Amino acid sequence: MPDTNRQIRLAARPTGELQPSDWEHADAPVTEPGEGQFAGVTKMISLDPAMRGWLDDRPSYVPPVGLGEVMRAGSLIEITESNHPKYAAGDHVVGAFGVQEHVVSDGKGCVKVDPDAAPLATYLGALGMPGMTAYFGLLDVGALKEGETVLVSGAAGAVGSMVGQIATVKGCRVVGIAGGPGKCALLTDELGFDVALDYRSDGFKKALRDATPDGVDVYFDNVGGDILDLALTRLAMKARVVICGAISQYNTETRHQGPSNYMALLVRRARMEGFVVFDYARRYAEAAQEIAGWIAEGKIKAQEHVVQGSIDDFPDTLQMLFRGENVGKLVLELA
Numbered sequence: 001m002p003d004t005n006r007q008i009r010l011a012a013r014p015t016g017e018l019q020p021s022d023w024e025h026a027d028a029p030v031t032e033p034g035e036g037q038f039a040g041v042t043k044m045i046s047l048d049p050a051m052r053g054w055l056d057d058r059p060s061y062v063p064p065v066g067l068g069e070v071m072r073a074g075s076l077i078e079i080t081e082s083n084h085p086k087y088a089a090g091d092h093v094v095g096a097f098g099v100q101e102h103v104v105s106d107g108k109g110c111v112k113v114d115p116d117a118a119p120l121a122t123y124l125g126a127l128g129m130p131g132m133t134a135y136f137g138l139l140d141v142g143a144l145k146e147g148e149t150v151l152v153s154g155a156a157g158a159v160g161s162m163v164g165q166i167a168t169v170k171g172c173r174v175v176g177i178a179g180g181p182g183k184c185a186l187l188t189d190e191l192g193f194d195v196a197l198d199y200r201s202d203g204f205k206k207a208l209r210d211a212t213p214d215g216v217d218v219y220f221d222n223v224g225g226d227i228l229d230l231a232l233t234r235l236a237m238k239a240r241v242v243i244c245g246a247i248s249q250y251n252t253e254t255r256h257q258g259p260s261n262y263m264a265l266l267v268r269r270a271r272m273e274g275f276v277v278f279d280y281a282r283r284y285a286e287a288a289q290e291i292a293g294w295i296a297e298g299k300i301k302a303q304e305h306v307v308q309g310s311i312d313d314f315p316d317t318l319q320m321l322f323r324g325e326n327v328g329k330l331v332l333e334l335a
């Protein structure tokens with residue numbers, strides 16, 4: 001066993017965009033598992049837009065990462081040694097193990113996964129937290145019904161690509177919003193979206209109007225800002241606006257931009273509701289089973305973007321989310 005555990009720790013509270021100086025690259029000793037614990041080596045780290053929010057010292061659904069602490073992250077590890085009755089060496093486990101090469105855990109909040117049933121990255125994407133987010137956000141919060149029109153932003157990302165595909169499985173018309181012609185082509189040509197709109201192109205507003213002649217029944221918002229505001233102008237009667245995230249706002253140094261068109265909710269008798277996927281933790285197994293079935297039937301494609309590198313590549317890989325460089329679930333696979 002190596003004697004150092006490379007870690008990425010929070011060195012400074014960022015303002016605005018993340019800087020390399022916000023991170024400390026540190027070496028800690030590798031520790032042995034105690035009674036009721038296991039030790040493992042990190043195989044893959046999940047990169048999530050929410051990580052940016054965890055660095056701000058403001059009230060949220062989880063406490064901020066402390067200065068000097070190992071960066072919080074979901075990851076997939078392989079167990080190397082176990083003193084835990086439910087886990088054995090060789091098991092693959094997903095949990096909130098942080099950005100570090102070696103892990104010791106008591107297994108709380110962890111899920112054992114089967115590396116023969118799906119690619120490892122899928123357990124951080126379609127069968128992991130983003131898949132759960134899409135599933136419960138769309139079906140539970142969005143109360144989706146067959147035949148409705150769904151609009152989703154961040155559509156080529158981890159959550160958005162699943163939202164659109166689940167809506168297609170449910171017999172809905174799906175309009176996706178994404179950045180760039182390549183992502184839009186993927187949505188319509190490979191993921192079954194009916195229409196894909198490039199929000200960076202001229203004529204985007206008109207294209208959105210043309211693509212939603214009868215309005216939008218569910219708008220699943222991953223980005224906030226101007227796109228949320230525009231989407232509010234397209235609501236059908238009794239529409240549901242699902243507030244999943246607002247990546248366009250995460251790096252702003254001032255207050256988040258709110259929607260000025262919110263009176264559309266009144267006019268259209270619509271509702272807007274936010275949610276946090278962790279509230280559905282007890283139902284994850286149910287959702288994962290259904291999503292795995294759709295993947296097996298070829299109805300859904302698990303879209304992953306795997307970057308190979310070392311733990312030191314975490315800061316730059318995280319920035320790919322904010323530069324729009326990922327297609328599907330962004331994962332750092334440790335070589």
Ligand code: NAP
Nearest residue numbers: 049157158159178179222223244245246247248276277324
């Ligand atoms: P993702 O969509 O895979 O990656 C982020 C994408 O956001 C980028 O690829 C980029 O795509 C887009 N983007 C970046 N900056 C943008 C901007 N200024 N305006 C518009 N789009 C921008 O990330 P994800 O993991 O699936 O997360 C999507 C959203 O869901 C995030 O807001 C996240 O915080 C939220 N989320 C919420 C929960 C919950 O429990 N509520 C759980 C998981 C995730 P383009 O190239 O298309 O711009």
